[in-house]
Amino acid sequence: MINRRLAVFAAGVLAGGSVLFAQPAAASPPQSPQSPQSPQSPRGEKRAVAEGYGGAVSTVDLDAGRAALETLRRGGNAMDAAVAAAATLGVTEPYSAGLAGGGFIVYYDARHRKVHTIDGRETAPRAMTASSLEGVPFEEAVTSGLSAGVPGSVAQWEFALRRFGTISLARALRPAIEVAAKGFTVDQTFHDQTAANAGRFKDFTSTAELYLPGGSPPPVGSTFRNPDLAETYRRLGRSGGDWLYGGPLGAEIVATVKRPPVVPGSARRVRPGLMEPSDLAAYRVVERPATKVTYKGMDVYGMAPPSSGGSTVGEALNILEALPEVGPHEYLEASRLAFADRGRYVGDVPGVPLAELLSDGFAGERACLIGERAMAHPAAPGNPDGAYGPCEAAPPARATPTPAEGPETTHLVVTDRWGNVVAYNITIESTGGNGIVVPGRGFLLNNELTDFTFGPAPGDPNLPGPGKRPRSSMAPTIVLSGGRPLLALGSPGGSTIITTVLQILVNRWELGMTLPEAVAAPRATQRNTAQTQAEAGFVDRYGAELTARGHAFAPSPEIGAATAVEFLGGGRLRAVAEPTRRGGGSALVVSERR
Ligand code: GLU
Secondary structure (H helix, E strand, C coil): CEEHHHHHHHHHHHHHHHCCCCCHHHCCCCCCCCCCCECCECCCCCCCEEEEEEEEEEECCHHHHHHHHHHHHCCCCHHHHHHHHHHHHHHHCCCCCCCCCEEEEEEEECCCCEEEEEEECCECCCCCCCCCCCCCCHHHHHCCCCCCCECCHHHHHHHHHHHHCCCCHHHHHHHHHHHHHHCEECCHHHHHHHHHHHHHHCCEHHHHHHHCHHHCCCCCCCEECCHHHHHHHHHHHHHCHHHCCCCHHHHHHHHHHHCCCECCCCCCCCCCCCCCHHHHHCCCCEEECCEEEEECCEEEEECCCCECHHHHHHHHHHHHHCCCEECHHHHHHHHHHHHHHHHHHCCCCCCCCHHHHCCHHHHHHHHCCCCCCCCCCCCCCCCCCCCCCCCCCCCCCCCCCCCCCCCCCEEEEEEECCCCEEEEEEECCCCCCCCCECCCCCCECCCHHHHCCCCCCCCCCCCCCCCCCCCECCCCEEEEECCEEEEEEECCCCCHHHHHHHHHHHHHHCCCCCHHHHHHCCCEECCCCCCEEECHHHHHHHHHHHHHCCCCEEECCCCCCCEEEEEEECCEEEEEECCCHHHCCEEEEEECCC
């Protein structure tokens, strides 16, 4: 267990460091053209940590990282580069992200020193009701037209570029078009994800044709091209989002959702979707106020509902701040409590008590429940009613279980020479989305609507509804100190996204780790479940101590795939990706020298 005074000292050093951060407008002079390679990073090699100036990019994938870096080097800003990277991930990480998915952007606007968020979450069709998923076996919903939400990504890209960017959608799509047309090298992760999906991909003519050429997953080291997607992106660039939202591409999506192209003779039962062209035409991106908590003098900004990312990370941080000491036990317990409240109160519904969930008073009441031993399972939700007693146990209430969520999506961080910062989660939900490629268009549909509670569950804030957005766990996060960026981070991993972000912050600010150490450290995830899922390294390190205090662990091979950028002061940036998880990520900087 770490003594809080030491932790505060460490944070003070860190916060002090941020004072050195240069004025955003003068953070770095325009970069002279130079080779994208650095001595430590010959072309073709990914590295997990990069330090330098003038902008930084952290992604799971080198091609996407390069798309962002080249956009920055050509004078684009962080938002331009983030859209370029996201579109490229739709090519190289097509099972995690794509134009038919959705996502959340948290953005720091350096000029106005303000944090914005952009909600591009998928929505339920208007025909969907609270009982539409009742009785549907989860596995059947995963591969179905029924689970496909109205896509948000294209609208989000257009909105983000118009509101904060400097280039057109057509321009932002260019690097992705090039990768799709020329091809990328199949790595182990792409191969394994294809193989893991082969059982369902083979049941759809369009998906089998694209991702199982010759009947099997493309071999590692081969070049994978997606000319259909290249053409789709070209048309999108020319015609804009209207081609999808109410236009011919939208009609094709609706046709695919309603009559999935099931291979003749397949025994698979594929439920059709409820989506209509009018649902696509009605789709709207929403700019929302960010969630904000103050933690050790730093301001932590996150994504508000329909994501539970900002509220749950924020509440857990507040709980930790209310405790005299913080170590792995407190991390797990704070997370357990925050998840109990997430399940009970957070969804795409009016009246989420967000301010109370993020209040110090509520956190104090919740923190009082944390003792020497692990709490009894399940933790009941608290009562965020504004009346908080000193160390009063929360009244007994029914606990809401944390439903299963898919383990995949992707996150990227981009910063630019002006000091703007983008933290961006983009997803199609399951690895491989709903498994159905829109014929001739080169992209998979999402199955985001499986993030709803299937029910029956009266009073659950996350039941489906017409035009509703399923509750997310995505937690793109930006931390400011003195109004200037200090850290931006996020991760994939369904509901483990929240604990991965929280654990990295705890590692960094409570356990005194550097950011690369904080990202690489073994993870554990407690989401108000009887057992805490944990990577072997976490159990090796803390298992004996925590088991003696009543924690129980279940092994998890790998949790999350984080990306982060830290501002070191004086305009210096440290981009950090995973050294090993999901095959390792890619950290890049615009220039290694000032
Ligand atoms: N559907 C998930 C969410 O919105 C993200 C995808 C994943 O990582 O599983 O929370």
